[in-house]
Amino acid sequence: MLILFNKPFNVLCQFTGEPGKETLAGFIQVPGVYAAGRLDADSEGLLVLTDDGALQKRIADPRHKLPKTYLVQVEGCPDEAALARLRAGVDLGDFVTMPCDARLVAEPAWLWPRNPPIRERKSIPVSWVEIVLREGKNRQVRRMTAKVGFPTLRLIRVRIGDWTLDGLAPGAWTEAAAPAVQSAPPSPMRSRVARSFRRH
Numbered sequence: 001m002l003i004l005f006n007k008p009f010n011v012l013c014q015f016t017g018e019p020g021k022e023t024l025a026g027f028i029q030v031p032g033v034y035a036a037g038r039l040d041a042d043s044e045g046l047l048v049l050t051d052d053g054a055l056q057k058r059i060a061d062p063r064h065k066l067p068k069t070y071l072v073q074v075e076g077c078p079d080e081a082a083l084a085r086l087r088a089g090v091d092l093g094d095f096v097t098m099p100c101d102a103r104l105v106a107e108p109a110w111l112w113p114r115n116p117p118i119r120e121r122k123s124i125p126v127s128w129v130e131i132v133l134r135e136g137k138n139r140q141v142r143r144m145t146a147k148v149g150f151p152t153l154r155l156i157r158v159r160i161g162d163w164t165l166d167g168l169a170p171g172a173w174t175e176a177a178a179p180a181v182q183s184a185p186p187s188p189m190r191s192r193v194a195r196s197f198r199r200h
Contacts, residue, residue, distance in 0.1 A: 001030070001032075001033060001050060001051045001052070001175065001178075002048065002049070002050045002052075002055070002175065002176045002177070002178045003028065003030065003033055003048070003049040003050070003173050003174070003175055003176070004046060004047075004048060004163055004165075004168065004173060004174050004175075004176050005024070005027065005028060005046070005047045005048075005049060005168075005172075005173040006044075006045060006046065006047075006165055006168040006169060006170050006171065006172055006173070007024075007039055007043075007044060007045060007046075007047045007170075008022075008044060008115075008170040008171050009041075009042060009043075009044050009114050009115065009116075009170075010022060010041055010042065011023065011024070011026070011027070011041065012024070012041050013035045013038045013039055013041075013047060014035070015028075021041075024049075027171050027173065028049065028173055030049075030051075032051040033049040033050060033051045034049060034050070034051070034056060035047055035048070035049050035056075036048045036049065036050055036055070036056040036057075036059035036060050037059060037060040037068075037136060037160070039157060040139060040155075042155075043155040043156070043157065044114070044154070044155065044156045044157070044170065045070075045071075045155075045156040045157035045158055045165060046157045046158060046159065046160055046163065046164070046165045046168075047157075048160055048163060049173075050178070052178065055178060055179075059160070059161075060136075065134040066134070066160060066161045067132050067133070067134050067159070067160075067161060068132070068133050068134075068136060068157060068159065068160050069130065069131070069132045069157070069158050069159035069160075070130070070131045070132075070133070070141055070155060070156065070157050070158065071105070071108065071128055071129075071130055071155075071156045071158055072128065072129045072130075072131055072141055072145060072152055072154070072155055072156075073107075073118065073126055073127070073128055073152070073153045073154035073155075074126065074127055074128075074129055074145050074150040074151065074152055074153060075121075075124055075126060075150060075151045075152075075153055076124060076125065076126075076127065076149070076150045077104075077125055077127045077150075078104065078127060078129060078145075078148065078149075078150050082148040082149060082150060083102045083103065083104070083129070085147075085148045086100065086102040086129075086131065086144055086145070086148060087099060087100060087101065087102050090143075090144045090147050090148065091147075092140075092143050092144070092147060095137065097133075097135070097137075097140065097144060098133070098134060098135050100131060100132055100133050100134070101130070101131065101132035102129055102130070102131050102132075103129070103130050104127060104128070104129055104130075105128050105129065105130045106128065107128050108128075111156075112169070112170055114154060118153050118154050120153070126153060127150075129145070129150075131144075141155055142155065161179070162179070163176060
């Protein structure tokens with residue numbers, strides 16, 4: 001089974017938690033499913049859950065380079081130099097991020113209000129940036145935008161591979177088709193060995 005869930009703000013990506021903290025259990029009453037990857041409590045958007053352990057690991061494993069698309073509201077208006085730094089990879093001290101896609105976009109027309117709302121400062125404009133990553137380390141997007149001078153105010157994941165948030169309200173979920181798991185192509189060496197055995 002595979003579930004697509006639109007995680008609201010301030011909900012933990014787990015089914016148990018401290019008293020007073022909202023968890024997935026308040027929204028998804030399906031036994032045996034677990035999140036394939038995570039979103040921070042203060043981030044929103046698409047979360048994939050499954051009861052298939054192998055699929056869960058495959059979705060979360062950065063070696064498969066499943067692209068993840070985020071809409072990021074930032075403080076200020078990034079110029080092309082700041083976007084180029086994001087695209088090229090950002091040195092965050094403990095690691096350097098992989099190259100990614102980053103571009104300015106308009107505020108989406110479908111955007112739902114956040115509860116509580118973002119605390120914006122009237123003297124500082126805000127912008128939206130679309131960032132596509134093929135990795136996912138702890139608070140990576142927030143650290144990246146802060147490093148180039150534009151702190152993240154709101155973070156929404158809208159796509160993981162071919163799965164999207166389309167039609168999902170915050171707190172809602174739907175069942176989706178699991179992807180076909182393709183085996184890795186044989187290496188040239190293994191192919192040569194196989195041909196050798198066939199000739200003998």
